[in-house]
Amino acid sequence: xxxxxxxxxxxxxxxxxxxxxxxxxxxxxxxxxxxxxxxxxxxxxxxxxxxxxxxxxxxxxxxxxxxxxxxxxxxxxxxxxxxxxxxxxxxxxxxxxxxxxxxxxxxxxxxxxxxxxxxxxxxxxxxxxxxxxxxxxxxxxxxxxxxxxxxxxxxxxxxxxxxxxxxxxxxxxxxxxxxxxxxxxxxxxxxxxxxxxxxxxxxxxxxxxxxxxx
Numbered sequence: 001x002x003x004x005x006x007x008x009x010x011x012x013x014x015x016x017x018x019x020x021x022x023x024x025x026x027x028x029x030x031x032x033x034x035x036x037x038x039x040x041x042x043x044x045x046x047x048x049x050x051x052x053x054x055x056x057x058x059x060x061x062x063x064x065x066x067x068x069x070x071x072x073x074x075x076x077x078x079x080x081x082x083x084x085x086x087x088x089x090x091x092x093x094x095x096x097x098x099x100x101x102x103x104x105x106x107x108x109x110x111x112x113x114x115x116x117x118x119x120x121x122x123x124x125x126x127x128x129x130x131x132x133x134x135x136x137x138x139x140x141x142x143x144x145x146x147x148x149x150x151x152x153x154x155x156x157x158x159x160x161x162x163x164x165x166x167x168x169x170x171x172x173x174x175x176x177x178x179x180x181x182x183x184x185x186x187x188x189x190x191x192x193x194x195x196x197x198x199x200x201x202x203x204x205x206x207x208x209x210x211x212x213x214x
Contacts, residue, residue, distance in 0.1 A: 031068045031069055031070040032068045032069075033067075033068060033069045033070070033098040033099070034069065034070050034071075034072060034095055034096065034097045034098050034099070035058075035062075035069045035070070035071050035072070035097060035098065035099040035100075035101070036071075036072045036073075036074055036091070036095060036097035036099070036100050036101070036134070037055045037058075037071070037072070037073050037074065037075055037101045037103065038074050038075065038084060038088070038091070038100060038101065038102050038103065038104065038125075038129075039075040039079070039101070039102070039103030039104055039139070040075060040076065040077060040078065040079040040080075040103065040104055040106055040107055041075075041076075041077035041078060041079075041107075041191060042075075042103060042106065042141075042174055042175065042191065042192075042200075043055055043073065043075035043103050043174075044073070044075035044076060044077045045073075045075075046077045046186075046191050047186050047188075047191050047193075048193075048194050048197070049194065052194040052197055053073070053197055054197040054198070054200035054201045054204070055071065055073040055075070056073075057197055057198060057201045058071060058201055058204065058205075058208075059071040061201065061205070062212075065212075067212050069098075069099070069212075072095050072097065074091050074095075075103070078107060079104060079107060080104070080107045080108050080111070080113070080121075081104050081105055081108050081113075081117075081118055081121030081122055081125065082108075082117075082121055084104045084121070084125055085121050085124055085125050085128075088125055088128050088129070089128065092128065092129065092132040092134070096132065096133070097129070097132075097134045098133070098134060098135065099134060099135050099137065099208075099211065099212075100129040100134040100135065100136045100137070101136075101137045101139060101204070101208075102122070102125060102126065102129070102136055102137065102138050102139060103139035103141070103174055104121075104122065104125070104141075105118050105122060105141050105155075105158075105159075106141040106143060108121075109141070109143040109147070109151075109152075109155050110143060110147075112147070112151070115151075115154055115155060115158060118155075118158065119158050119162065122138075122158075122162055123162060123166070126138070126162070126166055126168065135211060136166075136168055137168065137169045137170075137171065137207060137208060137211065138159060138162060138163050138166075138168045138169070138170050138171070139159075139170075139171040139174050139204070140156065140159035140160065140170060140171060140172045140173045140174065141155075141156070141159065141173070141174060142155075142156045142173055143155055143156075144189075144190075156173075159172075160172070169207050169208075169210075169211060170207065171203060171204050171207045173203070174200060174203060174204070175192055175196070175199075175200055175203070176203050177199060177203075178192050178196045178199055178200070181196075184196040184199070
């Protein structure tokens with residue numbers, strides 16, 4: 001029995017997303033439940049070897065813990081909330097996730113997109129996922145302090161505000177505790193190394209586990 005993973009890669013002109021299905025692990029693609037991770041490069045395994053990313057580690061943990069979930073990693077490196085919103089209906093129609101982990105906004109922040117736009121896109125993504133029957137877990141992101149506190153503080157705070165307003169479980173900060181250890185970060189200073197992927201899973205699991213046990 002194998003678990004079904006969805007990996008994306010950008011076409012060279014970035015105008016076309018090519019879909020590759022990869023079979024790995026021990027759980028079944030026809031499991032009772034489906035968990036979709038919908039994020040950017042932090043979840044897509046940027047700079048890592050195949051199977052090193054935290055989403056793959058999550059899949060293995062679900063199997064060990066006897067949670068019957070097929071995991072779909074629908075994360076795209078470089079993804080923005082606008083891009084994520086535009087491709088979401090097709091993803092929901094194709095995979096009908098029961099759980100939906102939303103990890104987007106970091107690339108918007110790095111581009112200085114107005115916070116109102118980011119917030120509206122995140123809320124629209126959440127509503128679409130919920131309307132399809134999925135339970136949504138929101139994942140918070142921080143951006144580097146060199147963008148200035150007038151932007152970085154409300155950027156980070158918006159995730160907690162959205163979670164409160166929409167009554168969502170929140171992972172406060174996906175890579176909490178990792179940027180403070182430079183040896184765990186790739187040379188770009190943004191993406192954690194393979195050695196840190198287990199720490200990312202440790203940040204997500206305490207929020208996710210009670211939902212799975214329901």
